[in-house]
Amino acid sequence: METVAIVGGGFSGTAAAVNLARLGRRPLRVAVVNRGHPPGRGVAYGTRRPEHLLNVAARNMSALPDHPNHFVDWLRTRAEYADVPDPALRETFLPRRVYGDYLRALAMGYFAPVDPRPVRVDVVEDEAVDVAPVGAGGRVHLAGGNTVTADRVLLATGNRPPGPLPSAAEPFAHRAYHPDPWGDWADRLPDPGEDVVLLGTGLTAVDVFLTLAAAGWRGTVHAVSRNGLLPLSHFRGVEYPDFPPPDPERHCGLLRARGANPAIAVDRLRPHTQRIWQAFSAEEKREFCSRYAGRWNVTRHRVPEAVHARVAEAVAAGTFRVVTGRVCGLADAGGRVRVTVEADGGARTAVEGGLVVNCTGPEARFSASDSPLFRNLLARGLARADALDMGLEVDGDFAVVGRDGRRSGFLYAIGPLLRGTLWETTAVPELRGQAMRVAQTILGDREARLASASADVIEYCI
Ligand SMILES: Cc1cc2nc3c(=O)[nH]c(=O)nc-3n(C[C@H](O)[C@H](O)[C@H](O)COP(=O)(O)OP(=O)(O)OC[C@H]3O[C@@H](n4cnc5c(N)ncnc54)[C@H](O)[C@@H]3O)c2cc1C
Known part of the structure; x- marks a missing residue:
């Protein structure tokens, strides 16, 4: 099949x-290979933690681009949200574990359907370590020794x-240092009076x-990062239709003069961001990353107002300290960890914690990845890193570009x-x-692909 x-x-x-x-619409087997989470x-x-909230309002979290209310409608099936007035529910930042429940429920309807469907989906719990070309398709090699032979392989x-x-x-x-913020550090906390050092000041921190x-x-939480920028807060949008601007600086000035948040400019750029990025030269992309990405990220990826208020309160009370500088050393300090930080001018300071958590985000250089899967794909020439070495290079329809520059x-x-x-x-x-368009590409459904162009519009409603 x-x-x-x-x-x-x-x-x-x-x-x-x-x-x-x-x-x-035709018989198809889908094997989802997953391990790690x-x-x-x-x-x-x-x-599983209730305090971890979505950073996008419920109204914009549908998993299906052609059914924009799908998540809010699903929430209505749960007793605790059934009577929340619609305008309030749509603007709520729900716990992320509730969103995980939604994804599981959605998957269950299609992966284990009550009625027969032409498409069968199985989850294979294993790690993919390699993909080798076989005929016109590929064979996925799993860490456990099994393989999945497929006509198409999607890397997600x-x-x-x-x-x-x-x-x-x-x-x-x-023992006080935790390199993975998603690991089990919360089950192994030291005395709650201890100081904590977070490496990073972003959403993970x-x-x-x-x-x-x-x-x-x-204890005091010291959060260290090069730019010392904490995520900004979400806010209710204002009408601001005249976008994209010929002159963004002027628009920020106008917004400030109106007492409105200039982050609106970043939000309104959202439907255009990918196009603008693709039009940049490699040099411009590098310049953006080194000079503006820090500010872009805290403005674009904001936290709910209530979360922002919690952090701001702790900053005002001195229990959350932001330390600006580059982490240049970690050392044992008698059961604690000493973190040495170098400021821009070269001056060094140190902060110590009984708990130190690395919240710096993913490895920056894709080609340095220690994932066996990507090492093998790169070695085989089936894939190549993009010009900035942030990830894989793909063509317009998500086909991976190989070492020879040809699409797979x-x-x-x-x-x-x-x-x-x-x-x-x-x-x-x-x-x-992306998930819908790549499915349509794989199914070869040209008409559905064209019809989906209109569905893209809701991708960008903030
Ligand atoms: C902490 C956090 C909070 C976020 N909150 C929001 C939010 O509120 N709203 C929002 O819109 N976005 C949020 N995001 C952005 C988030 O990236 C996306 O919403 C989405 O979860 C990304 O899903 P993904 O499937 O691409 O990646 P992932 O969630 O990383 O899933 C990839 C899966 O593949 C598995 N895997 C990797 N390699 C292999 C392999 N070789 N073999 C087998 N399995 C493998 C991994 O273990 C994992 O299970 C958040 C991101 C993070 C990290």
Whole structure:
């Protein structure tokens, strides 16, 4: 039977499988190979912690681009949300674990259907370590020794795990140091009066802070990053239709003069961001990354107002300290870890913690990935890194580009792997469109692909 193998069962892989199952009209087997995080939930929605909230309002979290109310309608099936007035429910930032429940429920309807369907989806719990070409398709090799032979292979491996600290010659090991913020550090907390050092000041650091606050933390949290920028807060949008601007600086000035948040300019750019990024030269992309990406990220990927208020309160009370500078060393300090930080001018300071969590985000250089799958794909020449070495290079319809510059006939990729190609490719509003379009490409459904062009519009409603 015709087979599609999907590597990765987080949001992207699950949504692609659901789209194959709901749009497919001919017999097809879909094998979702997933390991490392719970299938259907992935990294982001695998959290069990109630304090970890979505950073996108419920109204914009449908997994299906052609059914914009799908998530809100699903919430209505749950007793605790059944009576919440519609305007309030749509603007709510729900716990991420509830969103994980939604994805599991959606998958269950298609992966284990009550009635027979032409498309059958199986989840294979194993790690994909290689893909070898076989005929016009590929064979996915699994760590457990089995293989999945498929006509098409879709890579949806998502967010890469955090890499080693750029300054570290070799990985630092200490019982108070946790290199993976999604690991089990919360089960092994030291005394709640201890100081904590977070390496990073972004969304992950905020998640860790919320978990510490929920555990009644009394020590000071020191959060270290080069730019010292914390995520900004969401706010209710204002009408601002005249976009894109010929002159963004002027628009920011106008917004400030009206007392409105200039982040509106970043939000209104969202439908154009991928196009603008693709029109940049490699040099311009590099310049954007080194000079503006930090500010872009805190403005574009904001936190709910209530979360922002919690952090701001702790900053005002001195229990959350932002330390600006480059982490240039970790060392044992008698059961604690000493973190040495170098400021821009070269001055060095140190902060110590009984708990140190690496919240710096994924390994920056794709080609340095220690994933066996990507090492093998690169070595075989089936894939190549994009010009900025942020992820894989893909063609317009998600076909992976090989070392020889030619598009693959069977290998596709979606999700955060496309960061260097598309820049904004991490949040559900972008990923759901990719998951549907790649399913349509794989199914070869040209008419459905054209019809879906109109569905893209909702991808960008903030
Ligand atoms: C903590 C966090 C919170 C977020 N919150 C939001 C939010 O509120 N709203 C929003 O829109 N976006 C949010 N995001 C963005 C998030 O990236 C996307 O929403 C989405 O979860 C990405 O899904 P994915 O499937 O592409 O990747 P992932 O969730 O990373 O899933 C990839 C899966 O593939 C598996 N895998 C990887 N390699 C292999 C292999 N070789 N073999 C087998 N399996 C493999 C992984 O273990 C994982 O299960 C958040 C991200 C994070 C990290």
